[in-house]
Amino acid sequence: MSHLVSIDDVDMRYGGAEGTLAVSQLTMRVAKGEFAAVVGPSGCGKSTLMKLVTGLHIPQAGTVIVAGQHVTKPVSIVGMAFQNPTLLPWRTTLENILLPLEIVEKHRHRLRANKKEYVAKAEHLLELVGLKGFGSKFPWQLSGGMQQRANLCRALIHEPELLMLDEPFGALDAFTREELWCVIRDLHAAQGVTIVLVTHDLREAAFLADKIFVMSARPGRILREHLVPFARPRDLEIMYHTEFNDLVQQLHGEIAQARVVA
């Protein structure tokens, strides 16, 4: 199995030489097609990790390699989704989903001529996340959960090899969140995309991921790596099994300890 993401001994400091050290000696690897989750105490540099992998920040020390390439500028093979769906209110949902295609070098020149093909693809994605027929609605006509589904479609439209999710379900109610866990689980299974999920929700991490990274308090580094043993496809039912709860409890303990140390 080749690694899609390799991070080696990375230091990232904000605001010059005297600034805060956000991550230090960070090392982690994510294999192609894998679903990785990153958990840790708040302010541990999880969002910094997102920006390092996508090339929005370049580290002062160490190397970040994505898809065999040294990351020195933004890598367009990545799709991103945040807790805030940030859909543009003057565009319909469908036009919002097509937005990355107007940016990514590979697609922007083909978009006008092959509009039909791309629209069909967007509508297929909408169907996958359960938003069939909502493409012509404006984002503010959708509920929070529906906006987040559309946000996932936007992150996937340019067929990224890597999907980076920064607490995408943090602002949703418990039931909608579980529904979207299943959506993302099915997307992962269907599209074979590599996913890195940054989250506070340990059950979310345990339910979705193949591998869970536990980060320390600032400056962030990887404390432990857990392989999640549950077979796929997973059902929401597994959250009531003892093994699942043991894993969640163990994660909880490690993060609580990391907080105390800090």
Place this chain on the structure above:
Amino acid sequence: MTIVTDNTKPASITRREPARINWVKAAPWLYTLGLFLAWELLVIALDMPVTILPAPSRIFEAVVQYWSPLLKNSLQTLFTTTLGFGLAVVGGLAIGLFIGWSKTIYAGLYPLMIGFNAIPKVAVVPILVIWFGIGTIPAVITAFLISFFPIVVNVATGLATIEPETEDVLRALGARKIDIMLKVGIPRSMPYFFGSLKIAITLAFVGSVLSETVASNYGLGNMMSSAQSQFNVPLVFAGLLALAIEGIAMYALMAWIEKRMTGWAHRSTMAN
């Protein structure tokens, strides 16, 4: 509702319908009428001399009597105001986009703009007269100078407040600055821009009338100042009335344009 067996009920509803008055719609007219009535009564009650405060009836008399110079000067003022405002829209949009483009430009130019805006425009008119003589040109330029600031500030604010997440999503895809501006920044600042037009147009009237009063042979400002020197107070008030009407009309036009262009920003009214 369509299949109602008891058909006396809908009939009674339709009968009552015409009697109902939409008070909200009627309110602006009624309040204006009320203002004029109260004014008229006050003048009668205090027995005001016409050289101090003419009654509305006397002002309307002046409107009829002087309708030709009033119309001519109103059109002149409307012309200088609209021209100055038009320049302010173009210039304000351009400078706003320029300032909002980068944090450095924003930091550098913003204090200059504030300082410039703080200068009373009446102090600038004499300089304009030295440069361009009296008449139309200083009026247009004063209208421009006074009205472009709110446009600049609003456009720049719209650009400067792009959500960082949106920017991250696009930059991670390899978007250049120009892409982010075209796809997000400019559409996003449009509600701010159209909103600022309502403020700018009323300020533009202030600018043009100010310049006409100080340095012109045309326009409502000039007409009012010469009427005042002849103690023709009803004509001064007729000029004010004309300005108020032009101001309301242009404001309404800007509000209408705002609503047409950026309906998405008024989402609550559209969702219903």
